[in-house]
Amino acid sequence: MLDSEEFSKTLHAIMTGFPDRAKNLIATSANLDDDERAILQKAMADAPSDAGVLEAIGDALRVSNSDKTLVNEAYRAAFYNSEQWQSLVDDPFFAFFSANKAGHVLDKWIHYFPIYTRHLTPYAQRPVSVLEIGVYRGGSMRMWSRFFGPDARLVGVDIDPVALISAGERYSVVLADQSDPDAMAKVAQEHGPFDVIIDDGGHSMDQQITSIETLFPALNEGGIYLVEDCHTSYWDSYDGGRGREGTFMEWVKTRLDDLNGYHQEDAVEPVWTKQVDGIHVYDSVVVLDKKMRFAPFAEQNGGADFVFNSRLHSSIASELVATRQAALDERDQAVNGYGELDALRDELRVTRGELRTAIPRLAAVEAELDDTRGQLIDSWDHVREMRKTLSWRVTAPLRRVRRAR
Template identity: 30%
Template sequence: MSLLTASRNLVDNLSHHVQKTLYRKNLIKLAPLYNHAKWGDTHRFAQHYQKHFAPLSRKKLNILEIGVGGYDDSTSGGDSLRMWKTYFPNSNIYGIDIVEKQGLEEERIKIFKGSQTDEAFLKEVINETGELDIIIDDGCSINEHRIKTFNILFPFLKDGGIYAEENTHISYWPSLGSNWSEKGEKSVYLANCINVGGSIDLNASHTIMAMYKRLADGLNYQEFLNPGYSPSYFDKHIVEVHFYHNLVIVYKGENNEGSNIIENNTLQPHILQELGVNSLEELAIDFTTATSASNKV
């Protein structure tokens, strides 16, 4: 390497470090410094994360990101983890990946190897990290796996915690079928693309977007006119759902505001009185199509 090249590299590295320091509170400018391919003009998550994470950036948090990056290469990835480490200077940053990535660990960054659908593994992670303040799922591109991960991990969020689901476009991609299975054995990336398990049917019930649409309904579970309805864990512990292009952000809390019309999923007596009836049955509403609750979504 020539002296001129070495000097240029030194200047570039110094400039890069200065920019990271200057922009450490602004994810919109900070993110592309770590991985422009992911966080540049075509990946617009940073502006939304800035809005939701800025009030938390100086707090001491436990943050978990699923998917370290770099696919099958054990020496590649970790850009987002390092970005979160800069943006959250007082927090512990944890990563999960199906590929061994522990060589990318550094101070305040710890990486666990395992599957995001392995409940026993995920509970071992939580035993080490403690309850989490932020969970970001940028992992497997298979809808079924993402849904299972949410069901397992969301209960381990603290009240006030945030769950972020990236790359919701996978809801709209169907699997390519058995003819592609041999190609899918070649890499994690190809397997994810081939077995994504979405649907071109926007009303399909098995996709991650369908799950989050149901969770949005659950915000209003106390308004459901459905006698005998049993609210799910998610009904009772989700207080906000934010939808963006390719991103959903969910806040955990106590969803117990109540209703001024409905009580125990039936009309309150004074409403029945206003309607001039003594019971809900007199309204002749067909409840056979009402959705039943489940603790899993």
């Protein structure tokens, strides 16, 4: 394959409008075998524009399994040689990256910037809590500091103590291994909860999976978990491969099924169905939105009944709904009323019992009274008889004198 100097000269010749010079370099390079030369010459011949040639060279190198750096440089040249760069003109992350030439090392895939802008803008310049796994020399932490603003709290995690050097006033760095669940749980306990978690750490399968499984519960409601460089799921050097069991992207595919758990029998997961509101899958980046979901249900609107429905029926239905509570309250009152009635009935029963014992006593008193009355009448008759006697009349003057005294 072309050495790096030949390669740069070839790309530069195409970008500056000298394709013949590039063709000549490819035709004469001693570093190309016949197959490699043929692949590059075909790419140059078929493409409709300079940028197209550069992209075709990148494609040819990629499919022939050439050095990834060469593929990267060919695609990079194609991007800046076409109009595509204009899509990033207004992107705040691209602006920071492009202008901040002397900042701490920042090595980014350019298409991540609009993804950041899309998902992180709701948290910008707010008092949010942000965790980044993978600090390296602090380049991204400085970018986050600027983007999230002075009220944000930023924490970085790295396994390499060199990362500590980059920590400053705006963020702290914790030394921890992201593949150790206990270490991640400790980070969550001591620094969480978080609104944003970004995994740009070691990018191996167990690191990405352990971190998200341990830290996702430490996200606030409405927070996001963003994983970068998920292309390692397809790289041999990371035990990756399309559809290969155990990769992070296979883990993500299971989460897509969990997200739809309500539509399968017995598949509702407490975290991955009930707390994940959306999963966004991009080239090399996955974003999970955390939000407590309600169980999904459908409603129908826009039917003909909107026009033809009888107003009488719908008003009766509304009335029924409106008065239902009142009816329930009335029923409750009636039920309470029954209670009072029962108490009254008991009282009556007691009174009736008392009356039953009082009546015979009353009859006895009445009989006693009759008896007394009879005795009085007899006595009165006796008095009257006595007054008729001669001796009573003879002694009358004597009783008068006694009363006058």
